[in-house]
Amino acid sequence: MADTERTFFEYLVYVSENHSPLDFMLVADHIDKFFYGALLTIEITVLALFIGGVMAIPLAIVRAYRHRWLNAPIFGFTYLFRGTPLLVQTYLVYYGLAQFNFVRESFLWDPVLSSPWWCALITFSLNTAAYTTEFLRGAIENTAKGEIEAARACGMSPARVMRRIVLPSAFRRALPAYSNEVIFMLHSSVVLSTITLQDILGVGRWLNGRYYLAYEGFITAMLFYMALVFLISKGFRVWEKHWLGHLRARTAVEN
Amino acid sequence: MDSIWEYRNLLLAGTAVTVQLALASLALSVVLGLVGAAAKLAANPASQKIAGAYTTLVRGVPDLVLMMLLFYGGQQIANDLGSLTGLWDYVEINQFIAGVWSIGFVFGAYMTETFRGAILAIPRGQIEAGIACGMRPFLIFRRITWPQMIRHALPSFTNNWLVLIKATALVSVIGLHDLVWNASTAGRSVREPFTFMFAVLVIYLILTACSDVGLRWLERRYNVGVDRA
Numbered sequence: 001m002a003d004t005e006r007t008f009f010e011y012l013v014y015v016s017e018n019h020s021p022l023d024f025m026l027v028a029d030h031i032d033k034f035f036y037g038a039l040l041t042i043e044i045t046v047l048a049l050f051i052g053g054v055m056a057i058p059l060a061i062v063r064a065y066r067h068r069w070l071n072a073p074i075f076g077f078t079y080l081f082r083g084t085p086l087l088v089q090t091y092l093v094y095y096g097l098a099q100f101n102f103v104r105e106s107f108l109w110d111p112v113l114s115s116p117w118w119c120a121l122i123t124f125s126l127n128t129a130a131y132t133t134e135f136l137r138g139a140i141e142n143t144a145k146g147e148i149e150a151a152r153a154c155g156m157s158p159a160r161v162m163r164r165i166v167l168p169s170a171f172r173r174a175l176p177a178y179s180n181e182v183i184f185m186l187h188s189s190v191v192l193s194t195i196t197l198q199d200i201l202g203v204g205r206w207l208n209g210r211y212y213l214a215y216e217g218f219i220t221a222m223l224f225y226m227a228l229v230f231l232i233s234k235g236f237r238v239w240e241k242h243w244l245g246h247l248r249a250r251t252a253v254e255n
Numbered sequence: 256m257d258s259i260w261e262y263r264n265l266l267l268a269g270t271a272v273t274v275q276l277a278l279a280s281l282a283l284s285v286v287l288g289l290v291g292a293a294a295k296l297a298a299n300p301a302s303q304k305i306a307g308a309y310t311t312l313v314r315g316v317p318d319l320v321l322m323m324l325l326f327y328g329g330q331q332i333a334n335d336l337g338s339l340t341g342l343w344d345y346v347e348i349n350q351f352i353a354g355v356w357s358i359g360f361v362f363g364a365y366m367t368e369t370f371r372g373a374i375l376a377i378p379r380g381q382i383e384a385g386i387a388c389g390m391r392p393f394l395i396f397r398r399i400t401w402p403q404m405i406r407h408a409l410p411s412f413t414n415n416w417l418v419l420i421k422a423t424a425l426v427s428v429i430g431l432h433d434l435v436w437n438a439s440t441a442g443r444s445v446r447e448p449f450t451f452m453f454a455v456l457v458i459y460l461i462l463t464a465c466s467d468v469g470l471r472w473l474e475r476r477y478n479v480g481v482d483r484a
Binding site: 079080083084085086087088089091092095096097098099100183186187188189190191193194201204205208214215218219221222225226229230 | 312314315316317318319320321323324327328330331417421422423424425427428435439442446447448449450452453455456459460463464
């Protein structure tokens, strides 16, 4: 094919379709869809982390102080959500709830429980709340006893001790575990693509199905996820440097 | 509840597939983890780089993406290679194998970190003492490194295993007839998806709770004779 009429763009398409292991021009044609998918992934992940995080703070406090009646049910909640796969939890909410007439007839059905977006958000929020509750509880329990005694000796009320002494240092101690939780939540968000939503993986699956391809969509999705994880770890490193700076000299093993 | 009893064989068969998948992936991940830890601790910079790239890749990519890549893409690569070299005819990667390799690959990276940390936690002086007593490298590994490595690795190993069991649910998405797949099929056919998914939830809870109890027992056993503050 020695036609000089061909533009560079046509040449690229030709190479991409015939001589490249990956049809990169096809991916480039649909790259906007991947960005929309990334938006959905980020949207659900961020919202779920926010809602779950807000829920986790009171739950962790109750667990750390072993409230007489509330401790056991909260432990039951975290055990249930941490002991079972997120995929099953999501299926249970999205496919399962429709089994009950009273759910389908309730006011929540139409805008919320029949929509995959809401079902995913509810399940993901509860799931991350369960994990966050447990490691935040550990961080609260590890508060140095002297700090609390000093605060009490200064005349602080229990609520003020919590707000000024316990929580700020517990958040700091929980930060490394939380960065893992954020990355796990991003990884888990692939469940979105199994309940008909077009997240990053959903777009990859759509592309492969539409053009009957084996890897283009998945590899693009993979690169998108890697980029997001890279950004998250970078962000947390900056954050940790800021909030945990005072602890750095004392760690024996630098990592 | 009657429908669950009616479909009990299907659910049990699915549970068996899930457990087999989890155990096979665990075996692969332990092997990859030991190799990865050895590579990270070796003095060779190249092996450190490769092991580092491996753990970074796994941390960056969700397991379902790798699984689909392997299941759909791996098949194509295997067949392209086969026809290119003429070494083998058509091969088919089934869902079970794709599941074992992708889950094993992912958790191999987590096991790498587990074993690396566990080996680093053994005081160097103990190994030197072993050498001073005239022990051979294998005897040192068997008597000093291995028992203590297990002890240090167990908490994180337990954690990895619990996450691994839950990760097996994803294999139903590529169509393996595991617990989740069987239950959702049965749930659809009798129009009781909630009942069946709830049964799956309970079965997973039993699996994780039993392994939790078992591994904690093992942890106590390997910690006999260790002083705890």
